[in-house]
Amino acid sequence: MSKGLTNYGDRGFSLFLRKAFIKGAGYTDSALTRPVIGIVNTGSAYNPCHGNAPQLIEAVKRGIMLAGGLPMDFPTISIHESFSAPTSMYLRNLMSMDTEEMVRAQPMDAVVLIGGCDKTVPAQLMGAASAGIPAIQLVTGAMLTGSHRSERVGACTDCRRYWAYYRADQIDDQEIADVNNQLVASVGTCSVMGTASTMACIAEALGMMVPGGASAPAVTADRIRIAEQTGTLAVQMSKDRLTIDKVLTAEAFENAMRVLLAIGGSTNGIIHLTAIAGRMGFEVDLEALDRFGAETPVLVDLKPSGQHYMEDFHKAGGMITLLRELKPLLHLNAMTVTGRTLGEELDAASAPFKQDVVRPFNNPIYPQGGIAVLRGNLAPGGAIIKQSAAAPELMEHEGRAVVFEDAEDMVTRLDDPDLDVNADDVLVLKRIGPKGAPGMPEAGYIPIPMKLARAGVKDMVRISDGRMSGTAAGTIVLHVTPEAAVGGPLAYVQNGDRIRLSVKNREIALLVSAEELAERARVAPVVEPTADRGYRKLFLTTVTQADEGVDFDFLRAATMTGTVPRTK
Known part of the structure; x- marks a missing residue:
């Protein structure tokens, strides 16, 4: 509670005043001596992808308290792809600034980042990377699939497919209305390998997530258990001082790029990885990434590159199954938020089993990276x-x-x-x-x-x-x-x-x-x-091009210290 004290010119009085106010919320001196774990709350009525945020926050709090920490949730802005004008990408950097500054401004020993919809996870990772404290990502999870006339459907590859049918006069007004009711069967993020699922997988590949945390659907007990584990782990990270720079290394970014290629991930993933890497002082070498693609095939059979959905990926073992298949290409010494290396986590994982969603390396869905x-x-x-x-x-x-x-x-x-x-x-x-x-x-x-x-x-x-x-x-x-x-x-x-x-x-x-x-x-x-005022003026004056992550130039690390992937 003594971190980042408000400046009144008297540190003792600043802490005294802070404790007086927080005690007004019913906290005891005993509670205030525990590790403080911030929880970024991005719940919003405008964001159905984050509709399970209240449940996740409660589970994270439970995990924190079971581990002896003090949970403190706080809001930041929330961005939903379909409810953000002119586009959610326009607001990603603003959300990253909100996240960074609130993490800096408030006393916490570690932070849990709860995000899901496309731009929220990269925004949070960008902000946390700049803030520098121990951080762990929790995603809201994918929605369940629906059914239209006995055909399984889900957002949002099937959204585009049915809209194309409608534009071509292949289905009528009644059918497009019917399918509209089935495409999003629950709260949660898109059920295919869109940007939200891609960033969830990338976050786990970066080592920023509880192992297995990328794929559990939003409305399952698995997702709630992962949230509890996330809270428990955050307390341990605070005690071990496992700061984000020890996780987001060059090796971690290379692992994430391998995964991006192997999952047939969203093209947006390149922009977001570039922005996150830029916050840590790394440039992304697109030519080297392309060379990675020659030796990293698409192994995950999910729409839009394949046929399955995220809940199928989860039942197939999720990222553990994929990472095990990619093992020869990965940096197994990369540190994760568990305090163990990626290789140690894979060795400790449950044994593989027969499934048909993650292909073996010698039988890919596509012979090169996506x-x-x-x-x-x-x-x-x-x-x-x-x-x-x-x-x-x-x-x-x-x-x-x-x-x-x-x-x-x-x-x-x-x-x-x-x-x-x-x-x-x-x-x-x-x-x-x-x-x-x-x-x-x-x-x-x-x-x-x-x-x-x-x-x-x-x-x-x-x-x-x-x-x-x-x-x-x-x-x-x-x-x-x-x-x-x-x-x-x-x-x-x-x-x-x-x-x-x-x-x-x-x-x-x-x-x-x-x-x-x-x-x-x-x-x-x-x-x-150009623009005359406000956020638009800031955006147009400072935004970089796609090859630098569309970040604001003043938010990138002051010095670029390396390149990923590294040329071999």
């Missing part, structure tokens, strides 16, 4: 594609550009029956990057133009400087860097230009000469977006 890194004159700073969820026949493709200048232009023209577009064209959407939108929305999943959808077209090559949901699938090039809004080459693509995609060669090329692009830039120079 994500490939692209370069070329259209993306000098890099771009990515989720190759495990793309159409094989489009991975090597050249086509005519059909260009939308921004999201509003796309909404206005995409479904126009007179739009000049064919199935072998390349859809290009500009100005949905970090500054262009702002906030880099998940608009990179450009819908198939309605007249093509109704003609049976299921996929096209699509390119943008934005993101897409981890629940989405398609031949979609994302995170084109630099973005159009800051004058990247994407800004100067015109209708009718030829674009070549070669995933095999890791290339995304605009087949226009450098001289022509320079002339286009001279004739119509880009004016970067």
